[in-house]
Amino acid sequence: MITVEQLEKRYPDGTLAVAGVDLHIQQGESVVLLGANGSGKSTLLRCMTRLIEPTAGRVLIGGSEVGTLDEEGLRALRRRVGVVFQHINLVDHISVLSNVVQGNLGEDGRARQWFGWSATNEVRERAMDCLERVRVAEFAGRRADQLSGGQRQRVALARLLMQRPEIVLADEPVAALDPRAGREVMDLLWRIVDEDGLTLVCTLHQLDLARHYGRRIVGLRDGRVMLDGQNAAIDDATIAALYQHDDQHDDQHDDVVAAGEVGA
Ligand SMILES: Nc1ncnc2c1ncn2[C@@H]1O[C@H](COP(=O)(O)OP(=O)(O)OP(=O)(O)O)[C@@H](O)[C@H]1O
Numbered sequence: 001m002i003t004v005e006q007l008e009k010r011y012p013d014g015t016l017a018v019a020g021v022d023l024h025i026q027q028g029e030s031v032v033l034l035g036a037n038g039s040g041k042s043t044l045l046r047c048m049t050r051l052i053e054p055t056a057g058r059v060l061i062g063g064s065e066v067g068t069l070d071e072e073g074l075r076a077l078r079r080r081v082g083v084v085f086q087h088i089n090l091v092d093h094i095s096v097l098s099n100v101v102q103g104n105l106g107e108d109g110r111a112r113q114w115f116g117w118s119a120t121n122e123v124r125e126r127a128m129d130c131l132e133r134v135r136v137a138e139f140a141g142r143r144a145d146q147l148s149g150g151q152r153q154r155v156a157l158a159r160l161l162m163q164r165p166e167i168v169l170a171d172e173p174v175a176a177l178d179p180r181a182g183r184e185v186m187d188l189l190w191r192i193v194d195e196d197g198l199t200l201v202c203t204l205h206q207l208d209l210a211r212h213y214g215r216r217i218v219g220l221r222d223g224r225v226m227l228d229g230q231n232a233a234i235d236d237a238t239i240a241a242l243y244q245h246d247d248q249h250d251d252q253h254d255d256v257v258a259a260g261e262v263g264a
């Protein structure tokens with residue numbers, strides 16, 4: 001379903017974020033992409049649908065080479081690929097239901113918003129079904145900015161369901177949530193993927209979540225695949241090695257950011 005060959009991304013400032021990744025993911029497979037902060041997970045995931053343009057290598061999704069698609073081809077591909085981000089991107093000032101209805105439509109934000117108001121009953125009913133499936137139907141009429149983080153991410157999952165994707169790319173979907181809300185969202189995501197037979201790539205930096213949810217784990221370090229195997233077959237030392245590099249640098253960076261936020 002997804003093939004990545006010798007993928008490389010070097011940012012304009014010279015940072016080599018993805019350094020020659022090969023990956024083959026079968027239809028219906030769930031893969032956890034695990035690695036420390038800065039290991040290249042988000043870059044790799046975004047390169048798959050060219051939200052970031054890779055600098056070398058190629059990606060094939062469902063047989064088509066993503067790098068050669070024109071704008072229309074890329075739009076069609078992105079309709080088949082649902083994305084979930086860490087920073088939950090709902091439209092704040094419209095209702096939960098309108099946010100979900102948007103999942104039904106194309107890419108242009110304005111067109112989608114406009115459609116939210118004029119959606120057919122059939123579309124609205126389907127949106128309600130999607131909300132029910134992730135247990136937030138009771139909030140359908142509420143403005144999206146009046147929900148908790150966990151509820152918002154569940155609405156994002158409902159919007160994803162509305163899109164009826166074949167593939168889901170989730171980038172740290174629960175990193176902004178507390179552990180309990182995070183587990184709820186992860187449970188729902190995994191259930192959806194299982195029930196609907198979707199192909200999933202989910203990045204995580206938390207080892208415990210990866211161990212709990214992962215079947216196949218692909219471990220990244222410094223933009224390279226350091227391990228790739230079934231969760232049960234990977235020992236603790238191998239997986240811990242993913243975090244033994246460059247940690248100090250990243251911790252320091254996090255401290256600076258945290259201190260900046262406190263000061264602000
Ligand atoms: N726009 C950019 N320009 C330059 N370097 C970047 C850019 N975005 C990311 N990087 C760098 O590329 C490397 C990989 O970043 P990336 O965000 O892909 O890692 P990650 O594994 O997703 O990290 P995290 O767990 O913090 O989300 C890091 O060294 C990061 O600093």
Ligand SMILES: [Mg+2]
Nearest residue numbers: 041042043172
């Ligand atoms: Mg990331």
